[in-house]
Amino acid sequence: MSEDLLSIEDLHVSFSTRRGMVEAVRGVSLTVGKGEMLGLVGESGSGKSVTGFATTRLLDAAGRVTGGRILFRGQDVTKLRGDDLRHLQGAAMSMIFQNPRAALNPIRAIGLQIADAILTHKKISKDAARTEALELLRAVQIRDPEARMNAYPHELSGGMCQRVMIAIAISCNPALLIADEPTTGLDVTTQKVVMDLLADIAAARGMATILITHDLGLAARYCRRIAVMERGRIVEEASPKTLFSVPQHAYTRRLVAASPTATSRIEDLVTEEERERTAAIASKPRPELPHGTPPLLEVRKLAKRFNEGSAAVADFSMTMAGGESVGLVGESGSGKSTTSRMICRLIDPSEGDIVFDGQSIGHIASRDFHRSRHRKDIQMVFQDPNESLNPRYTAFDCIAHPLMRLDGMRAGDGLRKRVEECAERVGLPLDLLPRFPHQLSGGQKARVGIARAIACRPRLLVLDEPTAALDVSVQAVVLQLLDRLRRENDIALLFVSHDLNVVRMLCDRTIVLRNGNIVEQGESRALFDDPKTDYTRKLVEAIPHIETGPALAAAL
Amino acid sequence: MLSYILRRIVATLPVMAIVALFVFSLLYIAPGDPAVVIAGDQASPEDVERIRQSLGLDRPFLVQFGSWVWRILHGDLGTSIFTNLPVSTMIGQRLGPTLSLMIVTLLLTIVVAVPLGVVAAWKAGSLIDRAIMGFAVFGFSLPVFVVGYMLAYIFALELEWLPVQGYTPLTEGFWPWLENLILPAVALGCVYIALVARITRAAMLEVLQQDYIRTAKAKGMGQGGILFIHALKNAAVPIVTVIGIGIALLIGGAVVTESVFAIPGLGRLTIDAILRRDYPVIQGIVLLFSFVYVLVNLMIDVTYTLVDPRIRY
Numbered sequence: 001m002s003e004d005l006l007s008i009e010d011l012h013v014s015f016s017t018r019r020g021m022v023e024a025v026r027g028v029s030l031t032v033g034k035g036e037m038l039g040l041v042g043e044s045g046s047g048k049s050v051t052g053f054a055t056t057r058l059l060d061a062a063g064r065v066t067g068g069r070i071l072f073r074g075q076d077v078t079k080l081r082g083d084d085l086r087h088l089q090g091a092a093m094s095m096i097f098q099n100p101r102a103a104l105n106p107i108r109a110i111g112l113q114i115a116d117a118i119l120t121h122k123k124i125s126k127d128a129a130r131t132e133a134l135e136l137l138r139a140v141q142i143r144d145p146e147a148r149m150n151a152y153p154h155e156l157s158g159g160m161c162q163r164v165m166i167a168i169a170i171s172c173n174p175a176l177l178i179a180d181e182p183t184t185g186l187d188v189t190t191q192k193v194v195m196d197l198l199a200d201i202a203a204a205r206g207m208a209t210i211l212i213t214h215d216l217g218l219a220a221r222y223c224r225r226i227a228v229m230e231r232g233r234i235v236e237e238a239s240p241k242t243l244f245s246v247p248q249h250a251y252t253r254r255l256v257a258a259s260p261t262a263t264s265r266i267e268d269l270v271t272e273e274e275r276e277r278t279a280a281i282a283s284k285p286r287p288e289l290p291h292g293t294p295p296l297l298e299v300r301k302l303a304k305r306f307n308e309g310s311a312a313v314a315d316f317s318m319t320m321a322g323g324e325s326v327g328l329v330g331e332s333g334s335g336k337s338t339t340s341r342m343i344c345r346l347i348d349p350s351e352g353d354i355v356f357d358g359q360s361i362g363h364i365a366s367r368d369f370h371r372s373r374h375r376k377d378i379q380m381v382f383q384d385p386n387e388s389l390n391p392r393y394t395a396f397d398c399i400a401h402p403l404m405r406l407d408g409m410r411a412g413d414g415l416r417k418r419v420e421e422c423a424e425r426v427g428l429p430l431d432l433l434p435r436f437p438h439q440l441s442g443g444q445k446a447r448v449g450i451a452r453a454i455a456c457r458p459r460l461l462v463l464d465e466p467t468a469a470l471d472v473s474v475q476a477v478v479l480q481l482l483d484r485l486r487r488e489n490d491i492a493l494l495f496v497s498h499d500l501n502v503v504r505m506l507c508d509r510t511i512v513l514r515n516g517n518i519v520e521q522g523e524s525r526a527l528f529d530d531p532k533t534d535y536t537r538k539l540v541e542a543i544p545h546i547e548t549g550p551a552l553a554a555a556l
Numbered sequence: 557m558l559s560y561i562l563r564r565i566v567a568t569l570p571v572m573a574i575v576a577l578f579v580f581s582l583l584y585i586a587p588g589d590p591a592v593v594i595a596g597d598q599a600s601p602e603d604v605e606r607i608r609q610s611l612g613l614d615r616p617f618l619v620q621f622g623s624w625v626w627r628i629l630h631g632d633l634g635t636s637i638f639t640n641l642p643v644s645t646m647i648g649q650r651l652g653p654t655l656s657l658m659i660v661t662l663l664l665t666i667v668v669a670v671p672l673g674v675v676a677a678w679k680a681g682s683l684i685d686r687a688i689m690g691f692a693v694f695g696f697s698l699p700v701f702v703v704g705y706m707l708a709y710i711f712a713l714e715l716e717w718l719p720v721q722g723y724t725p726l727t728e729g730f731w732p733w734l735e736n737l738i739l740p741a742v743a744l745g746c747v748y749i750a751l752v753a754r755i756t757r758a759a760m761l762e763v764l765q766q767d768y769i770r771t772a773k774a775k776g777m778g779q780g781g782i783l784f785i786h787a788l789k790n791a792a793v794p795i796v797t798v799i800g801i802g803i804a805l806l807i808g809g810a811v812v813t814e815s816v817f818a819i820p821g822l823g824r825l826t827i828d829a830i831l832r833r834d835y836p837v838i839q840g841i842v843l844l845f846s847f848v849y850v851l852v853n854l855m856i857d858v859t860y861t862l863v864d865p866r867i868r869y
Contacts, residue, residue, distance in 0.1 A: 102767040103771045107790055
């Protein structure tokens with residue numbers, strides 16, 4: 001075992017909270033060899049990030065290693081103090097974080113931030129450090145590196161910021177790099193570029209890497225070995241091939257099932273046993289609409305310009321029938337959120353018209369739309385269930401509020417009944433209704449958001465990345481819920497997402513946007529199986545798929 | 557940037573005009589006939605009439621205001637009723653001590669309060685933190701004159717380290733000048749130090765939880781580098797704001813401090829002018845203080861752009 005660069009032995013980490021000590025990591029053991037890339041996969045709360053932070057000694061003040069050893073080059077990291085520790089951090093092992101924009105100092109030029117790392121560990125002049133920083137910017141393939149040296153993080157895109165973080169992390173040629181959800185929050189094409197870059201750099205410099213992620217597909221694409229964590233323990237460790245073809249542990253099976261693949265259907269997202277339990281309520285076929293039914297929504301030549309600048313959205317037209325689901329996909333900045341907000345009448349279009357149920361609503365100012373009788377009919381589910389719920393409103397208040405505003409209901413038994421009915425429809429246990437958002441899990445908050453949106457029985461639901469912040473298993477449940485709501489209540493869904501796998505499963509039709517223009521549209525399955533434009537092909541290829549069985553064998 | 561500063565200076569004109577109107581109205585807001593008020597208790601009706609004539613109080617309000625503003629714009633703040641000296645000369649004579657006191661207090665505050673706040677945030681929850689915050693509460697709750705007399709008693713009367721009171725101009729040497737200002741500056745700065753230390757601690761605590769501080773730790777940077785290079789500058793906006801607001805506190809505090817330590821500054825002049833109902837002097841001082849305050853606000857806004865590149869005007 002002397003070849004192992006890092007060897008974690010029976011690690012225990014606890015956090016002191018108001019409710020006493022909580023054990024986040026309970027006996028994790030793993031090894032990483034020189035130059036190896038290990039995937040550490042698990043859902044939120046599984047302890048994967050905590051393991052990473054314990055290894056780099058970046059745990060919060062509340063967190064404490066309560067047992068086990070972390071041997072790095074034979075030295076126990078958990079016992080290091082003062083200068084010994086600092087010689088390790090950033091020099092021998094470094095870390096890349098989730099949310100790169102927040103991980104960079106907002107008011108310090110990025111060149112200086114890279115130089116900080118160099119100057120901490122090398123005794124060289126500031127000018128020499130600056131030259132090295134410039135070289136690093138070139139190494140992470142940032143265009144026009146001389147000019148970018150003096151840029152601040154807010155002037156760079158998310159992908160660029162993550163490249164800068166990589167530059168900082170590799171500045172002293174560490175032997176071990178821990179990447180904690182390095183591409184979460186970046187869109188698929190940027191994710192691919194950043195991950196490819198990271199993998200190339202790690203290979204070229206012989207760096208060992210631990211890739212911490214919730215995305216099994218991502219880990220499968222880049223790692224030879226994957227460790228799956230659940231509730232502070234490693235439940236299974238294997239090569240991607242074994243993991244996906246013959247998962248041993250029940251949790252891995254559930255995780256593999258919940259991860260959307262190139263061919264999976266909504267019904268596939270749970271394991272066989274669970275599917276049988278829910279089979280009774282699933283799939284009530286949608287009645288075929290008679291010909292000649294007017295569309296529920298018709299959007300004509302919609303355009304939006306911000307501040308006299310170039311168009312964020314131009315010439316966008318589409319129609320939707322009642323109960324239909326349409327996906328709106330594209331990279332960040334493609335105008336998909338702007339479009340959905342215009343349709344939802346939260347912002348005003350610069351040009352064009354929106355016709356809902358035969359009535360033009362595009363010309364009603366968005367600030368007056370709440371008085372329109374169609375406000376009830378068009379509702380929105382927002383991206384981040386944490387940010388979009390008022391922290392001072394209980395789940396009950398959140399769901400009751402639109403009923404009181406839009407349906408004119410008064411507090412009382414009638415309201416309570418309606419709220420409880422909504423909660424039941426989204427599968428939210430009634431005893432959670434008096435809770436505040438911070439007392440709910442991510443999946444529960446997502447349900448509150450959906451229950452709020454369907455409370456007034458809308459006919460069109462606009463969903464802006466409703467599952468982007470959720471774990472795959474929670475995502476699977478939410479997607480099934482949405483699909484069921486659509487079938488049972490004939491709600492049309494306009495689904496905005498950068499996750500093409502999800503769109504393909506949930507939506508009948510898909511519209512691909514780029515720089516505010518429609519580049520391609522059509523029936524979802526056909527569009528993804530045989531993309532007509534290069535852009536769509538690029539998007540499809542960037543998705544890290546889990547390939548099972550023969551497909552994977554062929555790839556190897 | 558330059559055009560922004562110019563625009564801001566132009567924007568201060570209406571503010572100053574409103575202040576001027578208010579200051580001028582002081583005389584009329586005060587109860588009674590201004591001429592009678594100025595003439596004092598023992599004045600004969602002839603005296604009152606003479607004052608009314610000489611001050612132009614018999615003319616309409618707006619005409620008086622107009623000519624007053626006109627004179628101010630030409631640098632003429634009027635003449636003291638009591639000493640018959642031009643108000644600008646009187647203020648000029650008293651400006652040195654007050655300015656000295658304020659600058660020394662300001663520097664003392666920044667040098668003491670900011671590091672205290674930083675250390676308290678760094679060691680949050682520890683004994684040091686609690687001691688510093690305890691001192692802050694203490695300093696905040698003691699009035700300037702109590703601290704002033706206590707300091708004078710201990711350091712000047714008992715220990716005889718520093719002079720009890722008085723003022724020596726800077727032209728007579730740096731140490732004699734500073735020697736006289738130490739006790740007043742400490743007395744005046746107490747509240748201010750407490751305030752700035754508290755805000756520094758709060759702002760630092762907020763910043764220290766940010767992701768980029770963790771990044772700095774991951775780089776292996778030392779505590780000093782993390783606290784002063786990465787954290788403090790990010791916490792600077794609220795700190796600079798409260799230091800600026802504190803200058804208003806200082807102006808008020810200077811009036812009391814100067815009487816406690818017998819410093820012949822603007823504070824003393826203000827008190828004397830109020831006691832003597834010397835309206836032209838009061839008006840001149842209030843106008844000056846307002847102007848300084850407007851200027852300080854402008855400086856704060858400009859400082860923001862220096863510490864935070866995301867703020868652009």
